Amino acid sequence: MNATNASMIPVTILTGFLGAGKTTLLKRILSEQHGQRIAVIENEFGPENIDNELLIQDGEEEIVELSNGCVCCTVRGDLMRALNDLYQRRADGNVKFDRVIIETTGMANPGPVCQTFFVDDQIAAHYRLDAIITIVDAKHGMETLDQQAESQQQIGFADRILISKKDLVSDEEYQALRNRIVKINPRASISPVHFGEADINELLDLGGFNLDAILDINPDFLKDEDEHHHHHEHHHEHEHEHGEHCGSDCGHHHHQAPHQDEIGAFVFRSRKAFDPERLEDFLGGITQVFGPDLLRYKGILYLKGVNRRMLFQGVHMMMGVEPGKPWAAKEKPESKIVFIGRKLPQEIFTQGLENCLV
Template sequence: MSDSNRSTPVPVTILTGFLGAGKTTLLNRILSEEHGRRIAVIENEFGEAGIDNDLLIQGEEQIVEMNNGCICCTVRGDLVRILGELAEKRENGLLHFERVVIETTGLADPAPVAQTFFVEQDIGEYYLLDAIITVVDAKHALKQLAECHEAEEQVGFADRLLLSKTDLITPEQLAALEARLRAINARAPIAHAHFGETDIGEILDIRGFNLNAILEIEPDFLEDVSHEHDGGIASFVYRTDKAFDAAKMIAFIDVMVRDYGNDLLRYKGIVHIAGCDRKVIYQGVHMLLADSIGVPWAADEIRRSTLVFIGRNLPKQAIHEALDSCRII
């Protein structure tokens, strides 16, 4: 890949959701609407029928340019390879796109797709994981969440939740569903998408996966609320105004990822490290962790650390106590 565009990485949105949720309806709208955006849509279905045949030829892997300037691809195997091929064609002027949307199969755990942007250096430098958007079938979601762990994980990974088929349930049922979704993932804003009709600006270029960027837009995004659900995926927040010892924090992260990595869906936070005048940003997926140095703490700003954990049966009390032991008293 050329280095010419690495200063401005291509944003990528992962679109997930359980079978029948309405992902393909939303994608068909993206591929056909005159929205003025040049989007490469990757259908990561591994052999399943997905995008309507009128829009995409099934069979061998295809890259099809749509009339509105969007590009649609099928992936039957290696996502890294197709991302690399798209980047090469873009660099060589053969394809023109500004952002990428990846649709996962309805039974997929979004983690492997998200992890691609952590473990593949070329991919991680050329592309920017913008957000994970999960489409939820409002009519059947509560049953799916109770019976299928994949449905729970898709909600747990989400940076935004889009509810489809809300016209098929009562206001009381909708309220119960939204409460259940917030119990799994308290941080993801919820919006409605009727037959794929949603503001594209609400799902693209939102920097939902980049904690530092989203906090600049929504300072209260990590408000101090804990939500739990027995036996399933839950989220909780840890806050402290005391500085962390750098060595102890590194050791904690190592142990946490080693012991609980399989059950950690998402974890991210802004941390005050003693002796560092900048915010330290942590974010991870399962056992893969990325850290970076963020913006400086403002002179009048309380140097408060906030960490969010979303996972399955996580030992909340033990994690809180371990973090307490990392602080400088």
């Protein structure tokens, strides 16, 4: 993954719950005078178009130039073909754009879209995946997470999470939703957003897939895991039993119980060095077995015989490692890896990684 090339076109994937406000945000991007030339790709998985009045369609793929310098492109077929086509048109001087935003439909798992940038050599040569942004609706967020597995995946994949419609819920409800999101994904930054005021520059150049960026893990998440872990599990079982027997009037009380979402995260840390060969074998093995359930994983590795940190990340089965900064003289080297995925067996991962330590 050669993310260093400045001539590469940065790409942002925009995903989120149905009705959370993706289209509102896109309309702003496509109409506002923000001085950025952006190509927006609407990734159509369903027959109905997301936003008819925004686009003029005739034929399979339509590219529309807009007055503010943006370009809009609707994909009926294959995303790879559309990206290559856009690049070709840009190279030939037929369209101008500096970056791409891809909107996925509300029901889509962003994984396959994300993998496109690592699988196809031609796309990997021209485009650089910058970040995945997920929009969550504060009003219906809890319900959507309960009912739709895709919404948990969208949060698991995200580098930045925007919560819309915060003004429609109480502070308690907002905090409960936020806490739940942190449990699913401790490394994404979370902020409430009013689409009338969202700064477009805050959505671009986040460097979510740039390995030089510091590995950020929400510190509250770690604290919570260590201190309250057993309490939470026990507490939840109790609530569950209680909820099953007490009829409809205690629904609200039951709702306060911690949610056991399918998608979750855990962190592995060690001050001991990894044996590089054993680690490579182990990571290769777990990505084969658990690849479909591993959404994002990312970390700093302390390897025996290597005097600098190695930076590593992956999406599903695809994994990349590249050298980072040398360890400073007074620094205590430490490995730190976060795994986000569906029902991952934490013990198997932890034991396996411990077996790879020198």
